[in-house]
Amino acid sequence: MTAASAHAASRGRIDKRHAILDAAITVFARQGYAQACVKEIAAEASVAKPTVYNHLTDKANLFRQAVEAAADALHAENLAALDGLTRPGDDLRAALEDTGRRLLRHHCSERSTALRRLLHAEGTRFPDLLGLPSVDPRTLATALADRLARLCVTGRLRLTDPDRAAEQFLALLTGPVDLRSGYAGRSMTTGEQDGIARAAVDVFLSAYTGSPAPPE
Amino acid sequence: MTAASAHAASRGRIDKRHAILDAAITVFARQGYAQACVKEIAAEASVAKPTVYNHLTDKANLFRQAVEAAADALHAENLAALDGLTRPGDDLRAALEDTGRRLLRHHCSERSTALRRLLHAEGTRFPDLLGLPSVDPRTLATALADRLARLCVTGRLRLTDPDRAAEQFLALLTGPVDLRSGYAGRSMTTGEQDGIARAAVDVFLSAYTGSPAPPE
Amino acid sequence: MTAASAHAASRGRIDKRHAILDAAITVFARQGYAQACVKEIAAEASVAKPTVYNHLTDKANLFRQAVEAAADALHAENLAALDGLTRPGDDLRAALEDTGRRLLRHHCSERSTALRRLLHAEGTRFPDLLGLPSVDPRTLATALADRLARLCVTGRLRLTDPDRAAEQFLALLTGPVDLRSGYAGRSMTTGEQDGIARAAVDVFLSAYTGSPAPPE
Amino acid sequence: MTAASAHAASRGRIDKRHAILDAAITVFARQGYAQACVKEIAAEASVAKPTVYNHLTDKANLFRQAVEAAADALHAENLAALDGLTRPGDDLRAALEDTGRRLLRHHCSERSTALRRLLHAEGTRFPDLLGLPSVDPRTLATALADRLARLCVTGRLRLTDPDRAAEQFLALLTGPVDLRSGYAGRSMTTGEQDGIARAAVDVFLSAYTGSPAPPE
DNA sequence: TATGAATGAGCATTCATTCAT
DNA sequence: AATGAATGAATGCTCATTCAT
Numbered sequence: 001m002t003a004a005s006a007h008a009a010s011r012g013r014i015d016k017r018h019a020i021l022d023a024a025i026t027v028f029a030r031q032g033y034a035q036a037c038v039k040e041i042a043a044e045a046s047v048a049k050p051t052v053y054n055h056l057t058d059k060a061n062l063f064r065q066a067v068e069a070a071a072d073a074l075h076a077e078n079l080a081a082l083d084g085l086t087r088p089g090d091d092l093r094a095a096l097e098d099t100g101r102r103l104l105r106h107h108c109s110e111r112s113t114a115l116r117r118l119l120h121a122e123g124t125r126f127p128d129l130l131g132l133p134s135v136d137p138r139t140l141a142t143a144l145a146d147r148l149a150r151l152c153v154t155g156r157l158r159l160t161d162p163d164r165a166a167e168q169f170l171a172l173l174t175g176p177v178d179l180r181s182g183y184a185g186r187s188m189t190t191g192e193q194d195g196i197a198r199a200a201v202d203v204f205l206s207a208y209t210g211s212p213a214p215p216e
Numbered sequence: 217m218t219a220a221s222a223h224a225a226s227r228g229r230i231d232k233r234h235a236i237l238d239a240a241i242t243v244f245a246r247q248g249y250a251q252a253c254v255k256e257i258a259a260e261a262s263v264a265k266p267t268v269y270n271h272l273t274d275k276a277n278l279f280r281q282a283v284e285a286a287a288d289a290l291h292a293e294n295l296a297a298l299d300g301l302t303r304p305g306d307d308l309r310a311a312l313e314d315t316g317r318r319l320l321r322h323h324c325s326e327r328s329t330a331l332r333r334l335l336h337a338e339g340t341r342f343p344d345l346l347g348l349p350s351v352d353p354r355t356l357a358t359a360l361a362d363r364l365a366r367l368c369v370t371g372r373l374r375l376t377d378p379d380r381a382a383e384q385f386l387a388l389l390t391g392p393v394d395l396r397s398g399y400a401g402r403s404m405t406t407g408e409q410d411g412i413a414r415a416a417v418d419v420f421l422s423a424y425t426g427s428p429a430p431p432e
Numbered sequence: 433m434t435a436a437s438a439h440a441a442s443r444g445r446i447d448k449r450h451a452i453l454d455a456a457i458t459v460f461a462r463q464g465y466a467q468a469c470v471k472e473i474a475a476e477a478s479v480a481k482p483t484v485y486n487h488l489t490d491k492a493n494l495f496r497q498a499v500e501a502a503a504d505a506l507h508a509e510n511l512a513a514l515d516g517l518t519r520p521g522d523d524l525r526a527a528l529e530d531t532g533r534r535l536l537r538h539h540c541s542e543r544s545t546a547l548r549r550l551l552h553a554e555g556t557r558f559p560d561l562l563g564l565p566s567v568d569p570r571t572l573a574t575a576l577a578d579r580l581a582r583l584c585v586t587g588r589l590r591l592t593d594p595d596r597a598a599e600q601f602l603a604l605l606t607g608p609v610d611l612r613s614g615y616a617g618r619s620m621t622t623g624e625q626d627g628i629a630r631a632a633v634d635v636f637l638s639a640y641t642g643s644p645a646p647p648e
Numbered sequence: 649m650t651a652a653s654a655h656a657a658s659r660g661r662i663d664k665r666h667a668i669l670d671a672a673i674t675v676f677a678r679q680g681y682a683q684a685c686v687k688e689i690a691a692e693a694s695v696a697k698p699t700v701y702n703h704l705t706d707k708a709n710l711f712r713q714a715v716e717a718a719a720d721a722l723h724a725e726n727l728a729a730l731d732g733l734t735r736p737g738d739d740l741r742a743a744l745e746d747t748g749r750r751l752l753r754h755h756c757s758e759r760s761t762a763l764r765r766l767l768h769a770e771g772t773r774f775p776d777l778l779g780l781p782s783v784d785p786r787t788l789a790t791a792l793a794d795r796l797a798r799l800c801v802t803g804r805l806r807l808t809d810p811d812r813a814a815e816q817f818l819a820l821l822t823g824p825v826d827l828r829s830g831y832a833g834r835s836m837t838t839g840e841q842d843g844i845a846r847a848a849v850d851v852f853l854s855a856y857t858g859s860p861a862p863p864e
Numbered sequence: 865t866a867t868g869a870a871t872g873a874g875c876a877t878t879c880a881t882t883c884a885t
Numbered sequence: 886a887a888t889g890a891a892t893g894a895a896t897g898c899t900c901a902t903t904c905a906t
Binding site for chain 3: 681682683764765767768769770771772773775778783784785786809812815816818819820823824826828830831832833847848850851852854855
Binding site: 116122141172183185202 | 332351
């Protein structure tokens, strides 16, 4: 076997594993853990059932790996959405709104919704998942708190507890979305999301800035 | 059969139905819909399996009825928590905090947590449940919006969109709780809950009152 | 439910259990433990597969119970074959031959052959079975030794170690049978069996009678 | 390819085949035919699964070849144990006891026990195996009968049916061993074996010698 | 009405066997 | 010749649901 073909082969193996994990979240999200059957996941990934077991051992492990992969991806995207806050430029409001909008885009994506549903549903039966940083929502909150603390140091915000402020910012974004979506149902236009983001920033700034929030 | 005994009998029938529904949420909450087996529910209710079917037809219907009953009870409690806002007396802040605390008590209760978990997990497979007023979180939001609108009319608050303000108030309460609890894991002291409620009211008032929020 | 019908019902339950155990040994004997599938056992017993599980929990337990029942039955028959030795009358040779013939009849029966095959095959995986008195071949040997000891006391035999003599008597009976049958294959006429029994008694008596047995 | 390397290669091939067969009996003996999986045999032989198939076609064939090889080896040993009976010298009793002890050593070896277990368990599913001379116990019995017949001709024994006598000699040896071992369980000290061999010879000689067995 | 017993359908998992390399 | 990967076929077991009592 040449180096190239070896590389191709291991590449193929990784691709297949990826395809299976991808199929897995899709099906798990659609059916739930218990209702999802491995046969269906295999079909969705266009492989035979034992291939799934060859690559991932177990239904439980399949679930874990699939959730972990999805959570990692989403978490990375969310972290990236915070970048604009590190050096916000002149317009803090705009930077916050931009971050808010991006976070809401992710939060409302089908993947994210499905992932949250799965974690809610099966978290108690897979406690190890809840310990993963990319799964624990406090990881994002802490990262946001870091940004807010810098903004406080540079005098752009006035706050005493960055963690609490970060929680509240996130709450003001996702809370209304979750509330309107009911339990994993209705989707939402980007316009609606933007309105929520703007309102969240309004409240946030009026609380954590010397001057009251500007009228709409 | 005398009228009295008929009454007693139907009373017994209702009691048994109640016992079954009670056992059902308990077990469903512990195991999830698919993993819960009717046998276990019957055992928890101390009846035989066919009795469950006699009273409730179906596993699906059993789930529906159990969830509906639990949701109704919780919803009533939540509505009651809003009462203090109708005529808040002098101290609006105190009234809001009290409402916040009470809502958080409910929100953090085991029953409520379990119910949300079940709705998240199975909502898509029981869309009819999501339409129930006591299940739809917008029902509570609307009721709160009503109170806030009155407060606006009486000049205690300054807001243009009571629905949005209500959403945000609820978000500031439950968002931090959910965030810290991870997905249905860690529980929370009442002290923590009270801190969250106070912080929520701080932010809320600073956004929706003329004067800036008082420092902590 | 009347006492009679209750009795009938429990009788029916026992009958069904019996039918399942019966089907089980048949199939296990035909296929071996691992190759036998519960579905086939259920079919042989004319019940549905879950009924087998309702009555007997497990494939392993099914095996255990079936083997135990068969072993008990065979053991009882074998013990009965020893009865003629307790008071042998004038003709000791005839009594021994009769016992020998009866033991060989049992030993050559399809049930007994199948049972020995199963125990040989799966004994290591079901060590608890090997501890059962009706399974342990030493139980029969000891019972025979008891009879031989009585015959020694009454002067009909001359032997110093009844256990060893019993072992040898049984060996002289079953050894040639097993040898000729190959490993659970060829069956054997009763005439052949009788010849073996007579030869066994010849050897046994010449060792343990009139003419002095060699001192050890 | 040179003749030497060809030779080396075919030697390597044979070695590998041997290693596989060796691993096979080990695993088959431990697990039984059906429970043994080819993967485990391959692992025990330190080769990949397809290599097993390359060399031995089939699980069934693998079993056959492995059993046949083991049976051949054991049979050769058993035949060798009979050598001392061809010209027994002065002390017939000693020669018989020596043969008996050696046969019991083999009979009690782990390999032999395992082989018998496998043949008992799977004999009916591999009838061709039962036809092999080294598997058929009558082969050894006949060889022994030959020796006994010679001893009869030379006046050392008095018997009319050498086949029957041979069967009985073997029965007196292996019967007590099998009886005490239960079904594939308890092992046995060489002292115990020697006692059984001596007792077997006692009985055998008292039956097949004109005069009673000579005292020790 | 309440229940012990029975069942049909489904699912996770394993394994002998075969390709492609 | 040897192997990693893939698959079709089976099998043990569970569970929602229905009868018969």
